[in-house]
Amino acid sequence: MMLKVNGETVDPDLIDEAFMRIKSEAEAATEVSCCERDEEFRERAEEEVIEGVLLAQEAERRVPEPPADEVRTKLEDSLREWRSHGASWEMLEKQRDQLRDETVARMRMEKFAETVWADLPEPDEAALREWFGQNEDRFRKRARARVRHLVRFPDSDPPGEYRLMLSVRERALAGEDFATLADEHTSREDKQTDLGWIEHERLLNGFETMLFSLREGEVSPVFFYEQCLHLVRIEKLEPEHVPAFEDIRDEIRDLCIADRRREALHQLAVELRQTSEIEKA
Incomplete structure (x- = not known):
């Protein structure tokens, strides 16, 4: 299947990677094979990738390309990380242009996300306790x-x-x-x-x-x-237990903020989709 988002062809590998991750997480949670749910997982993977592409496109529209020296620094950091995982300099040089494009896109997305999150309020004590009550299983x-x-x-x-x-x-x-x-x-x-x-x-x-x-x-x-x-x-x-709120307050705060940030990006993607063209062929 060919997927296009606002005329941009989506790399099928992105969907395959998302599909395998979603399926693996489901199988790890249930300890059984989930082959009968492959269609569901594939649909979720497609939606996840579409959302990511919409946000990346919006980041490209709103955020100018970062200064060359900042891009160079980030790219060199990425190359060193790839090297630490065993990639050869020859292979990295062949892919330098692609890696640079990915670095620019990532830097744009980071700055774009910061603007989306700028107006999110800091959760107060009551909000943290309410969130903890709704998410206790994550800390079990x-x-x-x-x-x-x-x-x-x-x-x-x-x-x-x-x-x-x-x-x-x-x-x-x-x-x-x-x-x-x-x-x-x-x-x-x-x-x-x-x-x-x-x-x-x-x-x-x-x-x-x-x-x-x-x-x-x-x-x-x-x-x-x-x-x-x-x-x-x-x-x-x-025995199995959930730690007391007071013992893990900092962790609760960090995860609560992360959830709010993900939800803010998701809601923006929902809005963007209303005026976007999604083609599946």
């Missing part, structure tokens, strides 16, 4: 556990390995030190049994599901995961 800290772990590989004798794990669990429940038992019976070559702190990141992961169904100090049942038999003990458990 995952539950995490300090875990001691015993693993056995039941390749040669599954029944025997299972009975051994049951025996170890019974001994731990009877009062023997689980760390000592784990160190003695683990099948790991490195003898590592202290997993440290594990965050509850993957809601559908079998190992984490077991971990975070336990109470602090509790030894798990024997369970099978990724071709291994496992026993775990929760040494320390920190």
Whole structure:
């Protein structure tokens, strides 16, 4: 599909990049493939790119090209950054004109955005608390556990390995030190049994599901995961929580301002679209 915004042909790669990012974010949030939503993600990517092009075009209309010395300084900074990521000087020289154009466009957009944001009011205490109440999930800290772990590989004798794990669990429940038992019976070559702190990141992961169904100090049942038999003990458990407003006020302020700025640019793009020509072929 060919997309034009006010006669300007949009690079399809921009839409593809936005599509992959939006889809990856959705899949990371749900831990499942979202192929059936590809059409939705593609539409969102197109709208995002159209909005960006409209704002870039408006920036070009309103903001004159920056002085040559400022452009040169910014361009050299960009070239050094590309070099730090492994780009060769030969490749960068071939793309210097394109990189310069991108630098000018970015500088224009930065100055343009500053003018859009100039009249935005500073959020007061009441506004920050209201915003925090509406966005608590963005600050939610995952539950995490300090875990001691015993693993056995039941390749040669599954029944025997299972009975051994049951025996170890019974001994731990009877009062023997689980760390000592784990160190003695683990099948790991490195003898590592202290997993440290594990965050509850993957809601559908079998190992984490077991971990975070336990109470602090509790030894798990024997369970099978990724071709291994496992026993775990929760040494320390920190439940999921949202920090107090007072503890993260500065972070709240920064994110609140960032949200207001994004919304201001979005509303401007909505207005620009009303008088723009969008062609899809």
